Amino acid sequence: MRRAADRLWRGSAARTAVASRARAWHSLAPAATDLPVLLPAATRLARNAAKARRGGGPPLRLTPAHGVVLLAVFAIACGVAQAQAGAGQPSVLATLWKWLPVLLRGFVFNLAISAMAMSTGTLAGLVLGYAQISQVKAVRGVAAFVTHFFRNAPWLVLLFYCMFLLPFQVRVFGMTIPIPDWTKATFGLALPVMANVAEIVRGAVQSIPTAQWESAASLAFNRRQTMWMIILPQCIKRMLPPWMNLYAILTMSTVLTSIVGVAEIMTLTGRALSAENRPGLLLPFYAFVLVLFFLYCYPIARWTLRLEAKYAVDR
Amino acid sequence: MNAEATTTPRPLVSVRDVHKSFGHVEVLKGVSMDVQKGEAICIIGPSGSGKSTLLRCINGLVPINSGTIRVRDFEVQNLKTDHEKIALRKEVSMVFQQYNLFPHKTALDNVMMAPVHVLRENRDEVRTRALALLKKVGLAAKADAYPGELSGGQQQRVAIARALAMRPEVMLFDEITAALDPETIKDVLATVRELANEGMTCMLVTHEMRFAREVASTVYFTDGGVIVESGPPAQLFDRPAKERTRAFLSQVL
Numbered sequence: 120m121r122r123a124a125d126r127l128w129r130g131s132a133a134r135t136a137v138a139s140r141a142r143a144w145h146s147l148a149p150a151a152t153d154l155p156v157l158l159p160a161a162t163r164l165a166r167n168a169a170k171a172r173r174g175g176g177p178p179l180r181l182t183p184a185h186g187v188v189l190l191a192v193f194a195i196a197c198g199v200a201q202a203q204a205g206a207g208q209p210s211v212l213a214t215l216w217k218w219l220p221v222l223l224r225g226f227v228f229n230l231a232i233s234a235m236a237m238s239t240g241t242l243a244g245l246v247l248g249y250a251q252i253s254q255v256k257a258v259r260g261v262a263a264f265v266t267h268f269f270r271n272a273p274w275l276v277l278l279f280y281c282m283f284l285l286p287f288q289v290r291v292f293g294m295t296i297p298i299p300d301w302t303k304a305t306f307g308l309a310l311p312v313m314a315n316v317a318e319i320v321r322g323a324v325q326s327i328p329t330a331q332w333e334s335a336a337s338l339a340f341n342r343r344q345t346m347w348m349i350i351l352p353q354c355i356k357r358m359l360p361p362w363m364n365l366y367a368i369l370t371m372s373t374v375l376t377s378i379v380g381v382a383e384i385m386t387l388t389g390r391a392l393s394a395e396n397r398p399g400l401l402l403p404f405y406a407f408v409l410v411l412f413f414l415y416c417y418p419i420a421r422w423t424l425r426l427e428a429k430y431a432v433d434r
Numbered sequence: 435m436n437a438e439a440t441t442t443p444r445p446l447v448s449v450r451d452v453h454k455s456f457g458h459v460e461v462l463k464g465v466s467m468d469v470q471k472g473e474a475i476c477i478i479g480p481s482g483s484g485k486s487t488l489l490r491c492i493n494g495l496v497p498i499n500s501g502t503i504r505v506r507d508f509e510v511q512n513l514k515t516d517h518e519k520i521a522l523r524k525e526v527s528m529v530f531q532q533y534n535l536f537p538h539k540t541a542l543d544n545v546m547m548a549p550v551h552v553l554r555e556n557r558d559e560v561r562t563r564a565l566a567l568l569k570k571v572g573l574a575a576k577a578d579a580y581p582g583e584l585s586g587g588q589q590q591r592v593a594i595a596r597a598l599a600m601r602p603e604v605m606l607f608d609e610i611t612a613a614l615d616p617e618t619i620k621d622v623l624a625t626v627r628e629l630a631n632e633g634m635t636c637m638l639v640t641h642e643m644r645f646a647r648e649v650a651s652t653v654y655f656t657d658g659g660v661i662v663e664s665g666p667p668a669q670l671f672d673r674p675a676k677e678r679t680r681a682f683l684s685q686v687l
Contacts (some may be wrong), residue, residue: 143508334534337493338600339523341516348551352538 181413181420187408198401203399211403212321218391218404225384226411229373232301236308237372243309244316251321254342262317269314274373276309281307282379301383304376304422310368319361323354356430367416368373383409446471446635447604452501454487462653463659464501467531469604469637474630475647476667477639481658485639486531488656489606492637493526494519503631523555528606531613533589535581541568541592542577551599558621560599567595571625587618594625605629606649607638632640643687647671655679 200211207218250262268276279301288297328351335345377385388404445468454462461484469475477485490496492503492512503510504538508522535544545564549555568574573584573592578622581589590610597605607626623645630636632650638648646653654664655674663670663679671687674680 219505271602330530330532330534331536333495334528334530334536336495336519336524337528337530338596339520339552340548341520348547349536353536 180424181417183417186410186413186417189406190411193403193406193410197405198405200397200399204397208397211400214395214397214400215403215407221387221391222384222407222411225382226408228301228363228381228383230370230415232305232373232376232381233309233366235306236312237369239305240309240312240369241316241362243313245320246318247313247318248324251317252324264316266314269310272354274372275378276312277310278304278307278375278379281310285294300379301376301381301392304379304381306374308369308372312365315365316362318356319365320354322361323357324350326357327353346419356426358399359430361424361426363419363426366420367423370416371412384411443470445469447637447679448502449488449506450502452491452505453499453610454484454489454491455499461487461490461496461659461673464662465656465659466501467654467661468665471530471635472633473651474634474649475636475652475654476635476650477637477656478641478646478682479611479654479655479662483656484659485656488506489528489608491531491636492604492608493528494522495528504585507516509684518681519560524600525603526606527600527602528608529590529593529597529610531609532569533581533586533593533594533613535589535596536638537581540580541584542571544581544592545596548596549599560601564595564599567598568592570628571595585618587621590614590618590622592627593624594629598629604637607636607640609639609641609676610647611642641686643671643683655682656681 197211204211247262247266250258253259253262253268282300285298285306286301288295290296324346331349331353333347335349340349373383374385376383377389380386385408388408392400392404447467447469448463449467452465453460465477465484467486468562469670477488479485487496488582491498492505494513497611498511501511507513508525510522511517513522520652524531535541537548539547542564544560545567546557549560549643550557551564565574565577568577571586573591573595573652574682576584576592577609578587581592584592590613610626611622614622615666619642623642626636627649636649637648638652650667652664653670655670655676655678657678663674663676671683674683
């Protein structure tokens with residue numbers, strides 16, 4: 120990651136800016152202590168902090184090992200449940216197979232919610248992030264407040280607020296349009312996504328060295344042109360990896376909507392389990408849900424890594 | 435031109451008693467100089483003597499505290515809005531120590547961007563001119579290369595071509611060879627020398643004394659925010675009048 124970022128700016132003006140910033144981070148922590156014993160730890164902490172800041176959050180990395188562990192858990196859980204099964208009961212896998220269409224339908228619903236929350240949240244977040252770097256102080260202040268509010272509020276609390284504050288139907292021109300629970304839940308999840316995207320945008324814009332602004336200014340570009348033609352195009356590749364990270368987190372958070380009664384995979388798994396009324400099925404069924412999420416999130420994590428590597432070879 | 439043209443022509447750039455502070459640090463303490471059209475001047479001096487700040491004041495990147503800077507008809511200290519500053523910067527181009535090319539654009543696009551989008555000139559004409567400029571700085575073959583694929587010296591020559599593409603009245607060069615290795619400095623200096631010989635008005639901040647002696651019509655030695663001494667290179671380098679100048683030159687020559 121460090122070296123990738125260094126390579127990112129190989130041969131360009133930004134290299135020194137990045138290097139000096141990296142140096143500043145390094146010098147920050149060691150300067151806080153005079154004890155030689157603490158220096159390596161302090162350096163490492165500073166490096167981790169720098170890495171987290173660059174990624175827009177702590178690194179989230181799935182490896183194939185995680186998948187293997189999940190499959191093992193699933194297999195063991197199946198085995199245990201099978202051993203506990205009474206005479207005449209269908210096998211664990213047969214039961215799972217029976218419920219598979221229901222569970223998959225629930226999972227697709229999870230993905231649909233994540234896609235909709237991500238797209239609305241991203242659109243709103245781009246606007247909010249742009250507002251955070253506005254030249255108007257009031258706009259900047261309001262945008263920063265909104266961002267920090269939704270970024271630091273627990274996702275579940277936001278979800279509950281949306282469920283209970285939004286009406287269950289609206290009347291437009293005499294027509295009654297119902298607002299189903301899942302729409303409200305999607306909105307509730309889109310709020311923290313918006314705030315996080317706003318931070319990603321702000322961080323990316325501010326990570327572009329000021330020299331780029333200066334050189335654009337000296338070529339008589341105005342602020343709008345500088346932003347849209349010079350700064351933002353350079354930001355996109357910096358925003359993509361943290362944005363995809365955020366999407367993975369959001370996908371995993373869609374199960375929160377089961378708490379507010381949306382019929383997604385967790386809800387449906389619960390219903391299946393209570394219909395079967397076999398406590399032994401609990402572990403294999405939930406392990407299966409974990410495997411599903413892994414199968415979806417792992418390619419995304421891989422793709423993120425590939426994008427990072429691709430953009431590390433800078434052009 | 436008016437009546438005074440018969441005596442001394444009106445200087446293209448006129449700096450009068452300019453003061454500039456960053457916080458409590460006064461970087462420029464009353465600097466004055468005149469640059470005639472077609473003249474190349476060099477500013478030399480130790481680090482932190484305000485050389486780069488002076489250049490940045492001239493194209494309005496850094497606002498001054500007092501004094502006046504006039505470039506052609508622009509009273510730089512009075513330019514308040516972005517719009518007014520942009521009008522000035524169309525006439526005054528700057529080349530930076532760290533090149534500052536746009537890394538997401540090819541060399542050719544870097545050169546073409548400002549004329550196309552700021553001057554709103556015809557894209558095809560700009561393209562022809564940009565290719566000619568790249569050829570002039572010896573990089574015709576690198577038109578489609580991205581800055582990351584070019585060496586420091588090549589990047590700096592693209593940056594010069596980019597600045598020239600605006601067809602400025604004045605070129606400001608801010609220690610353009612300071613980040614380069616001795617091998618590539620040669621090519622960059624050759625480019626600047628050619629410009630100066632063609633009659634482009636150039637203001638250079640430089641640490642290359644031999645180069646300054648060769649291209650400059652006037653050399654200014656600055657230290658501690660003031661111009662200690664100025665004059666033709668032969669006089670300033672061979673017979674410096676001030677002790678401070680002598681001390682500095684004995685260090686660097």
